[in-house]
Structures are given as structure tokens and as C-alpha cells.
Amino acid sequence: MELMIIYLLPLFYVIFQLFKLVLQWRDQCCYMIDYVCYKATEDRRLDTESCASIVLRNKNLGLEEYRFLLRTIISSGIGEETYSPRNVILGREECPNLVEALSEMDEILFDTLDKLFARSGISPSEIDILVVNVSLLSTVPSLTSRIVNRYKMKADIKAFNLAGMGCSASLIAIDLVQQLFKSHKESFAVVVSTESMGPNWYCGKERSMMLSNCLFRSGGCSMLFTNNRALKHRAILKLKHMVRTHLGSNDEAYGCCMQLEDDRGCLGFRLTKGLTRAAAQALTRNLKVLVPKVVPLLELLRHVKVSSQWKKKSDPTLEGLKAGSSLKNSIEHFCIHPGGRAVIDEVGKSLGLSDYALEPARMALHRFGNTSAGGLWYVLGYMEAKRRLKKGDQILMLSLGAGFKCNNCVWEVMKDMKDENVWKDCIDSYPPKTLDNPFMEKYGWINDECLSFIRMPTTFL
Known part of the structure; x- marks a missing residue:
């Protein structure tokens, strides 16, 4: 009997540790x-x-x-x-x-x-x-x-x-x-x-x-x-996955979004052409970690086969972005940071997203602009105001920022979301028929002759 207990002790220990891990996971x-x-x-x-x-x-x-x-x-x-x-x-x-x-x-x-x-x-x-x-x-x-x-x-x-x-x-x-x-x-x-x-x-x-x-x-x-x-x-909402990627060790990525003074001593925020490359690299690395957490095994196996064909034809930097196209079968909604039209369009193109999927980010940018770290929640608010979010749906939030960082997460919708929010006074007018900016129509006539005139305090100022 004592000998049996001695043999069973390791088994009891393993069961105890597994039970402990389950409790920790639940918490x-x-x-x-x-x-x-x-x-x-x-x-x-x-x-x-x-x-x-x-x-x-x-x-x-x-x-x-x-x-x-x-x-x-x-x-x-x-x-x-x-x-x-x-x-x-x-x-x-x-x-x-x-x-x-x-x-x-x-x-x-x-x-x-x-x-x-x-x-x-x-x-x-x-x-x-x-x-x-x-x-x-x-x-x-x-x-x-x-x-x-x-x-x-x-x-x-x-x-x-x-x-x-x-x-x-x-x-x-x-x-x-x-x-x-x-x-x-x-x-x-x-x-x-x-x-x-x-x-x-x-x-x-x-x-x-x-x-x-x-x-x-x-x-x-x-x-x-x-x-x-x-x-x-x-x-x-319930948070299911969070993946953070940081490219600060890459000099070009590090310097593409930076606060500094210009030659005249004016403080500002510099955005360089390296921004798009940094964004592509950061999102690539992030999705390589995130996709296996979200996509079912059978879909992953199919994706591996397709990726092997892409590898011979594509820029390696874009492979991870193309890998993200498999997310469309597992994610119902894509909440993209409304940092700018080019960023939204490029992320959408890389992931193969439809205009319907990109609409919330585009409309948030049009209505509220780039509100920096708060921008994702205006996109989420648009989805809620349009009654898109149903219980059980999954939302992928994609955010890019200085450093250079890519921080993405997946949420599960816990109940149908339909509360009034910041969009309540204007949601019926979105999406508008056109997103053209009227600036060209009103001020496209600026030329050398009128430049000195329009800067006089008797006009707009």
C-alpha cells in the first residue's frame, strides 16, 4: 500500500498542478x-x-x-x-x-x-x-x-x-x-x-x-x-488575445514618427516616407504571432500551403500581411486605427478586406479625424451605431504607432451592442455618397497673384 502511494504521488502532483493552471486560466x-x-x-x-x-x-x-x-x-x-x-x-x-x-x-x-x-x-x-x-x-x-x-x-x-x-x-x-x-x-x-x-x-x-x-x-x-x-x-466585450510588436531597434522604423524641432526651432511631429515600410514590417510580425491564436487548425494548414506558393512570388515583407487574409474566415469585424486614408487602404488591401469591412475606419477618419490613441473607439462606436455587433462576433483591433509599434487584439462580443454613443446625432447620414473634400472647390484657385491678397487680415482672418 505504501509503495502504491509512493508511485501515485507524482500523478497526484501533476493533477494538482493542472487543476491549479485551470483555476489561474479562469481568473x-x-x-x-x-x-x-x-x-x-x-x-x-x-x-x-x-x-x-x-x-x-x-x-x-x-x-x-x-x-x-x-x-x-x-x-x-x-x-x-x-x-x-x-x-x-x-x-x-x-x-x-x-x-x-x-x-x-x-x-x-x-x-x-x-x-x-x-x-x-x-x-x-x-x-x-x-x-x-x-x-x-x-x-x-x-x-x-x-x-x-x-x-x-x-x-x-x-x-x-x-x-x-x-x-x-x-x-x-x-x-x-x-x-x-x-x-x-x-x-x-x-x-x-x-x-x-x-x-x-x-x-x-x-x-x-x-x-x-x-x-x-x-x-x-x-x-x-x-x-x-x-x-x-x-x-x-471580452478580451481574447493581445499581441504587441515593437520595432524600436530598427533605425528607420524608430525615426519615422518623431517629435522634434525643425531648423527654425518650431516644435512638431515628423512623419517620414519610411512610415509605410515600418507599418508593413510591424504588422507582418504581429500577424505571424496573432493568426495562429485566432485561426482554426484546418484553416492554418490550408494557409501554409498557399503561403508556400506566395513565397516564391512576393516580397517577404508582405508575406505576413497576406497571411492575415486567412483571418477573414475567423473574424467578423476589423477595427482599424483611423490614422489616415492611405494607412486604412493599405491594411485593407493587404488583408483582402471589402469596402464594407473598411467603412467604419474610413467614416471615423472622415467624421472625427485621427484622434491618436482614442481613434479605435470611434471606429468601434460606428460599428455599434450601425447595429453590426452581434453576440458571439469577434472583432480584430489593429493599431499602429510611433516607436515603431503594432499592437493588435481580438475581442468577443458578449451581447448585441446597440447603445447610443458619440455617433447618435449623425449616424443616419453615414456613409455619405462622396468623401470628397470641398477644399479644392473653394480654394483651388490659389496662385502667385492672389497669394499676397488672401494673406491680408481683411479676408479670412
Whole structure:
């Protein structure tokens, strides 16, 4: 009998360890309870005339720079209803101050958080983890401290302030929450994703830095998460997979999106031609890890056969992107970061996505612009407003950002999503019949003779 027990002890140990692993796996869940996107007031809306007046205030620009901006705005995919920081609207972009920078943040942070707590019924005092990601503004006390102070959150809250993480920082913040949930049971977490645009408006004439003014707009989102399985019935999304890829060791990828000063000392954000290559490489590597986690085994085997044929014909950089085409059979919705029309089109082409699948990202870019880390949630909001998201569906979120980083994740829809959101006042008019920007029609006549005239204070200014 004793001898039998001795032989069985290793078996009991293995069973115990397996049981322990199962319990740990069950505890590693991350549910989204709700999210709220920011919508600025109408006095900050950038229609064609407002854009023109802001552009013409920059006395450093000449005719060629105006033409470059005109072409960029026309091809950007951005409409006339996006929102600008208040200091830019008021003409104070050349001398931003800390008070205005914090005021911009307070509007976004507190507006979305007030609505999030009201909608969810969760009190700020119940929040255990708080993560704020704003790349271009880091203050003392931190933005997380401003939130803790405003809502009088508890003293043992785990607060994290993420800076410099770029447009894909929202998923970085969620990954941090997911990791913290492993050691903090039955907790609530809040993530706030936005960007500080006002102090970072570029006033110089370097074309690679002028692009950011054409693309980036005011916006942000606050999200509520929990790992409490008892609240599973309240969840709208469940996080299933998260894959993060970082190409910072590659010099070209590292330098393709960078904040710096130009030759005149004007601070701005530079976007280089290496951006598309960095994005392709980062997405390739990311999907090579993500696809096996999502795609069924039989589909993977079929994909391996097809990939062997592509390998002889294609650029190796694009192989991972073509591999992502197999995702279409496993993923119902693709939530692509609305960083720019070219980025959306190239990702869609690489993955073989239809216009229907790309519509949410294109419409989010058109209506709200590139809101940096908050952009993904405007895309998700469009899907929800269009009643596309049904229980059991899977959503692939793809985000790209400075560094260079590619952070992607997969969500499972926990129930039919049909709540009102930031799109409620305009969703019936989307998609519009055409996405043409009226800038060319109104200002395409700019030439050398009229340049001195249109910059006079008696016209637009």
C-alpha cells in the first residue's frame, strides 16, 4: 500500500498542478463594461473656412507650402466636422501655455469619465486601477493624479500615467490592465486614451511635419473594465488575445514618427516616407504571432500551403500581411486605427478586406479625424451605431504607432451592442455618397497673384 502511494504521488502532483493552471486560466479574464468617446462643442468644429483661416495665419508658408497643404487636406479622407484644440481656434497656437494644455485635457478626461460613471452605475470610489495614456503631455502632478483628486478615488488605487507611446497606446494600456488583473481579483479598471493637440500644433514649414496638422484632431475615450466573473452579464466585450510588436531597434522604423524641432526651432511631429515600410514590417510580425491564436487548425494548414506558393512570388515583407487574409474566415469585424486614408487602404488591401469591412475606419477618419490613441473607439462606436455587433462576433483591433509599434487584439462580443454613443446625432447620414473634400472647390484657385491678397487680415482672418 505504501509503495502504491509512493508511485501515485507524482500523478497526484501533476493533477494538482493542472487543476491549479485551470483555476489561474479562469481568473485571467478581462471584460469591458462600457466606453464613452469624447465629442467637442460646435465652436471648435473645423469646416473648410476654419481650416483656411488657420492655414493662412502661418506667415512662414509660401505658395508651394499652401499647395502642398491643399493636396494633403483633399487626399486625407477627413471631412468638415472634426474638432480642433481651443487655442488653435482662437489663434494662440504659436504660444501655447500649460494652463490651456491642462484645460484641453480636463475637458476630455472629465467629460468622458462623468458619462462613463453615470452610464455604468459604478462609483469612482470602486475603481482599483487607473491608466491614462497621453503621449505628448507629461505634467506634475500627473494626469492620473488630476483624475484621482477630481473624483476622490481611494488611497490604494493603482494609477499609471503612460507618455510617449503613440497612437497605439490605448491597447498598451489595456494590456497593462490585463496583466494587473492576474494579481488583483474582482477589480475594476479605468483606461483613458487621448492626446494633447493644443501645445503641439506645428507652426513651421517642413512638409514632413506639416502633415500632422492635416491629420490629427481632438478626441479621446474612457473605458471601464473588470475581471469579476459575477459581472460577466454586464460586459459588452471580452478580451481574447493581445499581441504587441515593437520595432524600436530598427533605425528607420524608430525615426519615422518623431517629435522634434525643425531648423527654425518650431516644435512638431515628423512623419517620414519610411512610415509605410515600418507599418508593413510591424504588422507582418504581429500577424505571424496573432493568426495562429485566432485561426482554426484546418484553416492554418490550408494557409501554409498557399503561403508556400506566395513565397516564391512576393516580397517577404508582405508575406505576413497576406497571411492575415486567412483571418477573414475567423473574424467578423476589423477595427482599424483611423490614422489616415492611405494607412486604412493599405491594411485593407493587404488583408483582402471589402469596402464594407473598411467603412467604419474610413467614416471615423472622415467624421472625427485621427484622434491618436482614442481613434479605435470611434471606429468601434460606428460599428455599434450601425447595429453590426452581434453576440458571439469577434472583432480584430489593429493599431499602429510611433516607436515603431503594432499592437493588435481580438475581442468577443458578449451581447448585441446597440447603445447610443458619440455617433447618435449623425449616424443616419453615414456613409455619405462622396468623401470628397470641398477644399479644392473653394480654394483651388490659389496662385502667385492672389497669394499676397488672401494673406491680408481683411479676408479670412
